[in-house]
Amino acid sequence: MDPRSEVILRQQDYLNGHVLLINAPNDQLAQNMPDQVQTSIWTWNYADHQAFQNTGIHSHFSVEFPQASFDQVVIFVPKSKELLNYILHVVVSHLKLEQHVFLVGEKKGGIERAAKQLKAFGKTLKLDSARHCQLWQMQIEKTEQLKSLDHWVKTYTVDVNHDLLEVCALPGVFSQDHLDTGTAVLVPYLRQVKSGKIADFGCGAGIISAYLAKLNPNQQIFALDVDAFALRSTEMTFQRNRLNLTHLHLLPVTGFADAPKDLDAIVSNPPFHQGIHTNYDASETLCQQAKLHLKRSGELWIVANRFLNYPPLIEQSFGECTVKADQQGFKVLFACTK
Template structure:
């Protein structure tokens, strides 16, 4: 079991009634809480959501607070400080003065910094410090009025040749405040991508998806991501730029295996972080499985850090891998399913 969950179980006597576990690790914590606790989960990670459901745990996959009443809330500290600000605001706006919020996280994950974000809402108390984690309690003393999701957006402009788009990103989404270098290296090559049915794997705020749609209004773009905040951000980016939502097919996925088949192209700046930890599983799976999701003449386009050894994985599947460019620490890799 995750050490954060173990710390919650150490202090389980504080919990009772309807308890919402927010951003909980993918384990059996909800099943191991005492009988006076009826636990459910709010997650924005689709893989975790599917796992909770298969274990019989009540789970909500959303960017918004679940439509239920709760006596208490346990927040597992997310990587993003901005995302925690949003989560705290939403939670406090749905609870009442006097109710308790618990915050748990790893020391290396910034739990002490995160605990300071509780202070504007009331009195805080550190309940436990164990397993390299901390558990904090907040008793709400200040009411909040729920702000619209749009007020949490960050927006920035990206230009490639004559095309300019405004990118909208919600808290916690990759590269929320500015365009990342890898995507910037890839964007000039999008005009070479085979048109038709295209998947943007790990769509993030929708930079790649929106430029593909702008380049050709006939494209069908499948924006794939594990993160509910990324999928909503992509939709907001399309709306902000007046792009046709009929072109956009948003799909929550656990990995590339959930992607559509018979694609003309897969384009990706693949993810390699899972929370605060590095995880290459999704991007390596992309290299190995992409061909099975492409038409016989389909294309794979990936931008990746220069140090990541993806070409051999792509070559094993496609028989070849072309390096289109190598600049600013990133390579654009291309392979054809011919």
């Protein structure tokens, strides 16, 4: 069991009634809650959401607070400070004065910084410090009027060969306030991508999807991500740039295996972070399974850190992997089905 969940169970006597676990890890915490607790989960991680549902736990996959009443809330600290600001705002917008909010997180995950953010809404008390984690309690002394998602979005402009794209990114989404180096290296090559039915795996704020849609408004774009905030950001980016939403298909996925079949191309700046931890499983699976999802003469385009040894994985499946670019620490890799 996740050490943060172990800390919650150590202090379970503080919990009662209908309790909402926010951003909870995929473990056995909900099944081990005390009898006086009715547990629900709010998560924006689709893989976790599916796992919770498969074990009979009531899970809400969304960027927005569940439409229900709760007696208490337990927030598992996210990696992003901006995302925690959004969550705290939403929580105190839905709860009432004197209700309790609990905050739990790893020391290396920023719990002490997060606890300071908690103080803006009420009196705080540290309940536990164990398993390299801390648990804090806050009694709400200040509620807020709920602000729309538009209030929380950050925007910036990407200029590729004098072709402007305005990017919208919600809190916690990869590269929220600037164009990351890997995508910047990849974008000039998007003109070479085969048109048709295209999947953007790990779509993030939708830069790749939107640029492909600008190049050819008639192609079908499948934007894939595990994160609900990424999927909503991609939709907002399309709306901001007045792109064809009828040809945008937003797909929450647990991994690349959930991608559509018979694709003309797969384009990706693949994810390799799971919370505060590094995890290359998703991107390695993409390299190994991409061919199964492509049509004949279908294309795979990936940008990745230079040190990641993806070409051999791609070659095992496609037979050949071409390095289209090698700059600023990133490689653009290309493969084609026969």
